[in-house]
Amino acid sequence: EPEVTQTPSHQVTQMGQEVILRCVPISNHLYFYWYRQILGQKVEFLVSFYNNEISEKSEIFDDQFSVERPDGSNFTLKIRSTKLEDSAMYFCASSQNMASNTEAFFGQGTRLTVV
Amino acid sequence: SQQGEEDPQALSIQEGENATMNCSYKTSINNLQWYRQNSGRGLVHLILIRSNEREKHSGRLRVTLDTSKKSSSLLITASRAADTASYFCATDGGNAGKSTFGDGTTLTVKP
Numbered sequence: 001e002p003e004v005t006q007t008p009s010h011q012v013t014q015m016g017q018e019v020i021l022r023c024v025p026i027s028n029h030l031y032f033y034w035y036r037q038i039l040g041q042k043v044e045f046l047v048s049f050y051n052n053e054i055s056e057k058s059e060i061f062d063d064q065f066s067v068e069r070p071d072g073s074n075f076t077l078k079i080r081s082t083k084l085e086d087s088a089m090y091f092c093a094s095s096q097n098m099a100s101n102t103e104a105f106f107g108q109g110t111r112l113t114v115v
Numbered sequence: 116s117q118q119g120e121e122d123p124q125a126l127s128i129q130e131g132e133n134a135t136m137n138c139s140y141k142t143s144i145n146n147l148q149w150y151r152q153n154s155g156r157g158l159v160h161l162i163l164i165r166s167n168e169r170e171k172h173s174g175r176l177r178v179t180l181d182t183s184k185k186s187s188s189l190l191i192t193a194s195r196a197a198d199t200a201s202y203f204c205a206t207d208g209g210n211a212g213k214s215t216f217g218d219g220t221t222l223t224v225k226p
Contacts, residue, residue: 091157106158109157
């Protein structure tokens with residue numbers, strides 16, 4: 001069964017450093033998303049991406065964050081100048097389309113720890 | 116703002132019993148989805164129910180949706196220890212790309 005894969009599974013970084021979280025969405029999907037889940041809290045939407053541009057972003061997704069689809073398979077989330085409060089599980093998801101009856105498939109997540 | 120809220124926050128049952136989790140939301144939706152998350156792991160999609168549907172089944176899972184009450188329930192029948200996980204509802208609010216997740220219900224099934 002096709003799946004969304006994320007790497008690395010766990011990333012530890014020093015405060016102030018830049019990190020890039022990587023995702024390989026399902027191959028025939030056109031819509032891509034990033035969510036995050038701070039430990040013990042709910043899953044929060046960050047950004048959606050379609051046709052090589054951001055479709056929608058949340059208040060969380062400020063100038064510190066950026067997304068990119070550098071090639072035909074990868075979808076990345078870059079976090080510049082990381083802060084302690086960026087520590088969270090980051091989930092990538094993809095869907096075939098954005099119709100109201102579409103299921104989004106989630107990856108296993110990258111646990112980011114900022115120290 | 117739209118928000119899914121599950122109750123109870125935590126549920127502990129014996130293997131073989133049924134587990135019912137509820138979700139309430141605030142604004143109109145196109146669909147509501149239920150996800151499962153094992154501790155520290157990713158989200159696994161369970162069921163999507165559209166706003167014009169009232170009930171949906173998948174194996175031991177039964178989901179209901181009452182749009183007049185803005186609520187949904189997830190029933191797991193004949194629970195197993197392996198069902199132990201957190202369960203989340205997520206609503207789309209007209210934009211299926213952006214899902215709004217609830218706080219989740221932590222289910223513990225004791226063998």
